[in-house]
Amino acid sequence: MASISRKSVWRSAVVLLGTVLWCSLPAMAGEEYGGIPKPDSHQVNWLSRHQAAAKENLTECQACHTNQMFCADCHQRRDTVQERVHKRNFRVFHSIQARANPRRCDACHTVSYCQECHAGRGTSKR
Amino acid sequence: MISRQSVLSALLTAAVLFPLAASADRLSFDTTLLGQGREDENNVGEFPFNGYLGLQYSRPGWWNLSSETNMRLFRDWKRGWDDYDLYQAVVHVTPGEIVQIDFGRQFLSQGFTTDLVDGLKLTIRPPWPVEFTTYSGIPRTVERGDFNDFSGTGNGNDGLLSGLSVRIKEIPRTNLQLHTAWRKANIRVGDLRENDAVLVGADASVSLGGAWKPLLYGVSEVNTTGKVMETGTLGLDLYPRSWASFNLEFDYFNTDRNFARQSILELLADGRILSGSIGSTWTLIPDFLEMTESYSLQNITVNGGNRRNGHLLEVAFPITFDSIGLDIGPGYYFSKSFGGDLHGLRIAAHERFNEKWDADLGFDVTTYDKVTGDNDNAFSTVLWTGYEILKDLKLAAGFEFNKNNLFDRDIRGSFKLQYNYGFDI
Numbered sequence: 001m002a003s004i005s006r007k008s009v010w011r012s013a014v015v016l017l018g019t020v021l022w023c024s025l026p027a028m029a030g031e032e033y034g035g036i037p038k039p040d041s042h043q044v045n046w047l048s049r050h051q052a053a054a055k056e057n058l059t060e061c062q063a064c065h066t067n068q069m070f071c072a073d074c075h076q077r078r079d080t081v082q083e084r085v086h087k088r089n090f091r092v093f094h095s096i097q098a099r100a101n102p103r104r105c106d107a108c109h110t111v112s113y114c115q116e117c118h119a120g121r122g123t124s125k126r
Numbered sequence: 127m128i129s130r131q132s133v134l135s136a137l138l139t140a141a142v143l144f145p146l147a148a149s150a151d152r153l154s155f156d157t158t159l160l161g162q163g164r165e166d167e168n169n170v171g172e173f174p175f176n177g178y179l180g181l182q183y184s185r186p187g188w189w190n191l192s193s194e195t196n197m198r199l200f201r202d203w204k205r206g207w208d209d210y211d212l213y214q215a216v217v218h219v220t221p222g223e224i225v226q227i228d229f230g231r232q233f234l235s236q237g238f239t240t241d242l243v244d245g246l247k248l249t250i251r252p253p254w255p256v257e258f259t260t261y262s263g264i265p266r267t268v269e270r271g272d273f274n275d276f277s278g279t280g281n282g283n284d285g286l287l288s289g290l291s292v293r294i295k296e297i298p299r300t301n302l303q304l305h306t307a308w309r310k311a312n313i314r315v316g317d318l319r320e321n322d323a324v325l326v327g328a329d330a331s332v333s334l335g336g337a338w339k340p341l342l343y344g345v346s347e348v349n350t351t352g353k354v355m356e357t358g359t360l361g362l363d364l365y366p367r368s369w370a371s372f373n374l375e376f377d378y379f380n381t382d383r384n385f386a387r388q389s390i391l392e393l394l395a396d397g398r399i400l401s402g403s404i405g406s407t408w409t410l411i412p413d414f415l416e417m418t419e420s421y422s423l424q425n426i427t428v429n430g431g432n433r434r435n436g437h438l439l440e441v442a443f444p445i446t447f448d449s450i451g452l453d454i455g456p457g458y459y460f461s462k463s464f465g466g467d468l469h470g471l472r473i474a475a476h477e478r479f480n481e482k483w484d485a486d487l488g489f490d491v492t493t494y495d496k497v498t499g500d501n502d503n504a505f506s507t508v509l510w511t512g513y514e515i516l517k518d519l520k521l522a523a524g525f526e527f528n529k530n531n532l533f534d535r536d537i538r539g540s541f542k543l544q545y546n547y548g549f550d551i
Binding site for chain 1: 160161162174176180182194196198211213214216232233235236237239240242267268269293301302303305327329330331339341343344345359361363365371372373375377379388389390391392393394395399401403405406407418420422424426434436437438461462463464465466467468472488490492494496502504505506508524526528530531532540542
């Protein structure tokens with residue numbers, strides 16, 4: 001696959017960022033979201049069981065979670081700086097929890113993710 | 127090196143976005159710079175630096191046009207690593223009252239699995255009690271790089287995912303959706319046994335009515351080509367009082383072990399998983415003290431047809447001091463499986479000092495015994511504090527100290543700069 005130099009990417013990003021900021025100079029306003037209370041369903045076990053609700057009626061989820069990045073943030077984004085889904089020490093004992101319910105791992109991870117690290121070819125997604 | 131296709135797809139979205147911005151109704155922008163200094167197990171320095179960028183615009187008067195894109199640029203200044211992730215670059219258009227088109231890289235959750243797909247989704251909402259959603263695209267994962275080769279052929283082929291969902295509406299107190307999907311591991315190969323999977327599924331929930339507001343829900347997913355039921359779920363929510371909520375759920379999981387795209391379940395289990403779980407939330411003292419608990423028991427078929435149980439338990443006591451803006455969450459967690467067992471205690475505190483300044487502090491201690499004989503304790507403490515230096519511009523600093531069997535002393539310093547704004551034109 002053809003690749004592009006790092007310098008070009010950073011240059012493009014700077015141009016993009018500068019353009020956005022220039023366009024935004026005339027007016028800036030923060031955006032506020034209404035204080036919509038959480039539904040009853042979110043009160044208990046929601047993290048482990050929200051897949052059923054999303055599969056039944058995704059439109060209902062999107063009434064509050066309008067941007068798909070809300071879902072991708074856990075399911076796709078990898079972040080080795082902040083603690084998010086897993087705490088810092090999860091790496092040293094995840095073998096126990098993975099074997100308690102391996103199906104849970106599949107919600108966010110691919111097999112190659114595990115294999116690359118266990119084969120010594122690098123840690124998690126940087 | 128960063129792939130040209132990833133960068134071009136993001137820039138294409140931006141190129142579409144900005145000419146329209148001159149007459150767009152709403153444009154929003156958010157960016158986060160996130161960096162950390164740390165050392166690896168060999169005391170080699172690492173300095174990961176992440177630049178997150180999110181852009182959203184909407185123009186309701188023009189076919190209800192809207193678009194979102196989110197991406198990450200990564201650079202490790204010490205190790206000389208670069209990376210790029212495109213989480214989404216999607217355009218939504220509603221050319222008519224009953225048709226919505228979403229195209230580009232988008233997060234797809236239409237039954238079965240969640241996927242990041244480069245493709246097209248079409249939603250049709252006719253004036254009938256039914257809604258159709260059809261989609262097709264190439265499934266991606268940014269976990270190890272945007273473009274992968276799950277087929278193992280070396281052709282950089284992520285396969286294909288297509289499907290149809292039918293939502294039945296206007297059934298009182300009921301949600302019902304039927305799904306079918308066709309997944310190809312290698313887009314160029316046709317093989318209904320190893321390369322192609324045809325899935326059918328149904329998901330439903332019924333609100334039964336009554337003082338306890340019971341909600342019954344179920345999921346059923348079958349891999350027809352692999353002749354295996356992959357998911358079966360039956361659950362019940364109960365809300366007997368304003369201060370008590372319960373959830374009970376039973377699950378069946380399995381997978382087609384002949385399919386070319388392997389799953390983690392397949393790695394760790396030789397057969398089906400049966401699972402039962404119970405969760406509850408209690409308001410012990412209103413506006414002050416709650417208790418939450420979640421327990422699940424799994425029976426897993428491991429190698430040789432043997433079966434082992436797995437246990438997962440979490441209990442927490444969120445405490446709120448509204449008058450001083452303090453939230454504290456002490457908790458206990460326990461896991462046991464054929465991999466060993468562990469016990470843990472954690473406490474997290476969030477303090478909002480004023481409108482601009484807040485802080486988070488967490489402690490976590492775990493003791494574990496693995497079947498490999500690796501028995502140890504792990505400790506972690508994390509502190510973050512942030513201040514809004516200008517409207518919608520927040521600067522935060524973080525500190526970590528961790529001790530485990532990989533690090534006798536793991537010290538990390540972090541920073542985060544966030545800026546977001548939106549404006550009407």
